[in-house]
Amino acid sequence: MNSFSKWLGAGLGFTLGGPIGAAIGFAIGSFVDGFTLDEFKQEQLDYDKNRKPKGSFRRANTQSGDFEMSLLVLASIVIKSDGKIDQRELDFVRSQFLNMYGKQRANNAFKLFKGIVKKQISARQVCIQIREHMSHSARLQLLHFLFGIAKADEFVTKNEVEEIRKIAGYLYINQNDYESIKAMFYNESDNSYKILEITKSATNDEVKSAYRKMVKKYHPDKVQDLGEEHIKGAKEKFQSIQTAYENIKSERGM
Incomplete structure (x- = not known):
């Protein structure tokens, strides 16, 4: 014991x-x-x-x-x-x-x-x-x-x-944060937009703004006080944000 x-x-x-x-x-x-x-x-x-x-x-x-x-x-x-x-x-x-x-x-x-x-x-x-x-x-x-x-x-x-x-x-x-994280685990056509907490009708400027907001919210440094062992999981979440943004940029030719 x-x-x-x-x-x-x-x-x-x-x-x-x-x-x-x-x-x-x-x-x-x-x-x-x-x-x-x-x-x-x-x-x-x-x-x-x-x-x-x-x-x-x-x-x-x-x-x-x-x-x-x-x-x-x-x-x-x-x-x-x-x-x-x-x-x-x-x-x-x-x-x-x-x-x-x-x-x-x-x-x-x-x-x-x-x-x-x-x-x-x-x-x-x-x-x-x-x-x-x-x-x-x-x-x-x-x-x-x-x-x-x-x-x-x-x-x-x-x-x-x-x-x-x-x-x-x-x-x-809140619901937006919930839907964003949920979308990281599903393969649907609008998942990239859900992850960034926007809709397909968002302008390119709104997409960029949403991305910056999400980077700030989900940056691994936010959980550094919990110890190095939890940084990996935070990085996986952060990578989902990066991938979603890259997918939208590619789709729109940004």
Whole structure:
């Protein structure tokens, strides 16, 4: 338990309390001998006592571990939204964590994930906790990851899309941002325009303006405070913006 505890405690802040902390506690209690959920709840209570007063600015306290735990909990919600747990989706989660965190950290995370996925979790309550502490750019990165999970089995169900849409709303991600990220995972004729949050009727100047706006919004530097391990995912999202712009330029002969 010592090495696991050391990993779990490293870089964690706001996710040690609230509904995310409860999910983590449930997961640990399901596979660690001699560990009781009451012990973990006490850790949450101790943490909550030391938190800043409600209403104070805490988003800067988000750590890499907070993002990691938030991903695990939200991923479990999306995977179960179609009424089954697909092995390809589980494999995608594991591969993403391997790419981001390396073998040992990914093994710990996936071990925890297999416990979290067994618990019924309120997406709304989890998202309220996340949005109180996490920047808008980091929340966009979470949404991008969730669509990747849904697409992992090569078929995105209506239930999965609806669950991600609800999560986006709970995270205060607006419809344009939601549709932009969703379009990064679909091959449709107007996807490039959706990614840039414009329509085909946009003028060339409006296309250029939209591109500059999206570059600013999705630049990988926006999530650099979360750690180098999350920059790769941000770069993938950023590349989708670049590709969409190049496609429109080629189509219009700009």
